[in-house]
Amino acid sequence: MKIYNTLTRKKEKFKAIHPGQITMYVCGPTVYNYIHIGNARSVIAFDTIRRYFEYKGYKVKYVSNFTDVDDKMINEARAEGTTVPKLADRFIKAYLEDTNALNVEKATLHPRATHEIKSIITFIQKLIDKGYAYEVDGDVYYRAKKFAHYGELSDQNIAQLEEGASKHINDEEQQRKEDPIDFALWKAQKEPDEIAWESPWGKGRPGWHIECSVMSTKYLGDTIDIHGGGQDLEFPHHENEIAQSEAATGKKFVNYWMHNGFVTVGKDQEKMSKSLHNFVTVHDILKRVDPQVLRFFMASVQYRRQINYSEENLKQAEIILNRFKNTLTSIDYRLADDTESAASAELKQAVQETQKHFEAAMDDDFNVQNALTAIYDVLPVVNANANLSKVDKGELKHFKELLNSWLSIFGIDTKKLTAKVTSPDNEKINTLIKMRDEARKNKNWAASDQIRDRLKRMGITIQDTPQGTRWTRDEN
RNA sequence: GGCGGUGUAGCCAAGUGGUAAGGCAGAGGUCUGCAAAACCUUAAUCGUCGGUUCGAGUCCGACCCCCGCCUCCA
Numbered sequence A: 001m002k003i004y005n006t007l008t009r010k011k012e013k014f015k016a017i018h019p020g021q022i023t024m025y026v027c028g029p030t031v032y033n034y035i036h037i038g039n040a041r042s043v044i045a046f047d048t049i050r051r052y053f054e055y056k057g058y059k060v061k062y063v064s065n066f067t068d069v070d071d072k073m074i075n076e077a078r079a080e081g082t083t084v085p086k087l088a089d090r091f092i093k094a095y096l097e098d099t100n101a102l103n104v105e106k107a108t109l110h111p112r113a114t115h116e117i118k119s120i121i122t123f124i125q126k127l128i129d130k131g132y133a134y135e136v137d138g139d140v141y142y143r144a145k146k147f148a149h150y151g152e153l154s155d156q157n158i159a160q161l162e163e164g165a166s167k168h169i170n171d172e173e174q175q176r177k178e179d180p181i182d183f184a185l186w187k188a189q190k191e192p193d194e195i196a197w198e199s200p201w202g203k204g205r206p207g208w209h210i211e212c213s214v215m216s217t218k219y220l221g222d223t224i225d226i227h228g229g230g231q232d233l234e235f236p237h238h239e240n241e242i243a244q245s246e247a248a249t250g251k252k253f254v255n256y257w258m259h260n261g262f263v264t265v266g267k268d269q270e271k272m273s274k275s276l277h278n279f280v281t282v283h284d285i286l287k288r289v290d291p292q293v294l295r296f297f298m299a300s301v302q303y304r305r306q307i308n309y310s311e312e313n314l315k316q317a318e319i320i321l322n323r324f325k326n327t328l329t330s331i332d333y334r335l336a337d338d339t340e341s342a343a344s345a346e347l348k349q350a351v352q353e354t355q356k357h358f359e360a361a362m363d364d365d366f367n368v369q370n371a372l373t374a375i376y377d378v379l380p381v382v383n384a385n386a387n388l389s390k391v392d393k394g395e396l397k398h399f400k401e402l403l404n405s406w407l408s409i410f411g412i413d414t415k416k417l418t419a420k421v422t423s424p425d426n427e428k429i430n431t432l433i434k435m436r437d438e439a440r441k442n443k444n445w446a447a448s449d450q451i452r453d454r455l456k457r458m459g460i461t462i463q464d465t466p467q468g469t470r471w472t473r474d475e476n
Numbered sequence B: 001g002g003c004g005g006u007g008u009a010g011c012c013a014a015g016u017g018g019u020a021a022g023g024c025a026g027a028g029g030u031c032u033g034c035a036a037a038a039c040c041u042u043a044a045u046c047g048u049c050g051g052u053u054c055g056a057g058u059c060c061g062a063c064c065c066c067c068g069c070c071u072c073c074a
Helices: A037-055 A071-080 A084-101 A117-129 A158-168 A171-176 A210-220 A231-249 A291-299 A311-336 A345-363 A368-386 A393-409 A414-418 A426-441 A445-457
Strands: A002-005 A010-013 A021-026 A059-064 A133-136 A139-142 A183-188 A204-206 A224-230 A254-260 A263-265 A307-309 A460-465 A468-473
Touching: A002 A254, A021 A037, A021 A210, A037 A059, A037 A084, A037 A224, A037 A254, A037 A263, A037 A291, A037 A393, A059 A210, A071 A084, A117 A133, A117 A139, A117 A183, A117 A204, A117 A210, A117 A231, A139 A231, A183 A231, A210 A224, A210 A231, A224 A231, A231 A254, A291 A311, A307 A311, A311 A368, A311 A393, A311 A414, A311 A468, A345 A368, A345 A393, A368 A393, A393 A414, A426 A445, A426 A460, A426 A468, A445 A460
Parallel strands: A021 A059, A021 A224, A224 A254, A263 A307
Antiparallel strands: A002 A010, A133 A139, A139 A183, A183 A204, A460 A468
């Protein structure tokens, strides 16, 4: 299995620290708003990766944090006249609802920065003791240049970083810092009503980057297998995490750094982001789009590539899901009917090949496009087989199980896809179909078509096959 | 300016140097009473220019377009 490592800018053979187990940390959102499609992309990308590891038999420890205190949180809470913790609670709840709707597996742990203040203070103190950090009037800064590997992840050189940073910070900050690229580990309280905790350096709150170093090492260990996040976190966030963690522990922080590509929008394909105000929240879009369609759309692009968010592309995802649905439905009908089973070497071999191709593609840095292609290639074979008067029922069943597990890597629940929800009108549907079959027998096409139209209005599509009339619900 | 990514048919997109996978849409056909679904057939010389090579989308050079990071952002 190969994974592209941002640190080395190469695909590397994946080797877990502990065989059969994987430790994964994924940077989560700042919870001052609903998550948008771009945030969801990251969540979905790493959920898909996690699910594939699990498919391969790994046990995955998956930690994803909530940043529940920072300037944006403080400002938003003020604007709404609420407190930072209340604001956080509200949007953490919304996050869990949204990601649950997108069928994202629950993290092993969702630590919150504000619940880790003690550990954060201890960690910062360690950095001060080791000479990697210094305090100035209640603020604590990290001495970036002291860390020899600073800039390696994002491939930036120190001089240029200094030049860039000096343009962005004000004189007052410039004077406090030893160097413009030094970054805050601890920020002193500025207003009396501002949320703050006691510390050896006075009242204040943690800086942004420190929480991830603390939570990752605390819950997953000094060195972990995989650390993920959006490409925009490469610098400075992840660069700083490496500096903090490796300075504190003296060990390698992360073996494989993985960064997902952005969601872009519009004909200019601009990055979707909160600051550009071109975002769509998951909360809103799910009011009109089937969560499975959104999930499949986002999961079907390889995690490093950009996703161009558009109605047309969303529509395409829906059509493909429908093909899966049709195939699975026709398999279900064939498995349930009383026709004889007949072994098919052709089908068996095609299914075997598909599995091989699917896994080879996923093993290659999660190349989901090629993995899906493997499935698209076998669908015509399966569909054609499912139309035969005698089918290989054992092999069809086997394929169905495989397809279920493959699609579940993409976050698709095939049960939901094909559910013939038991509802009060099931009996009515079957009665109508019987009536129609009767009409067809008598070649009473007008009556037959009338019943079909009526069923269509109920959201039921019917298909006539040699094995009898089938029906599916249009919406799941 | 520095770093990184990207440019393949209307759209999505795969492509270890050897005569361009696949999907969607479109067109034609088979099946069907008609449909639906399914199945079959069907399209591009790969941003531009030059180089290396028997041979390049695939390597080298130059250039152009777009996107991102370098400041909060998945």
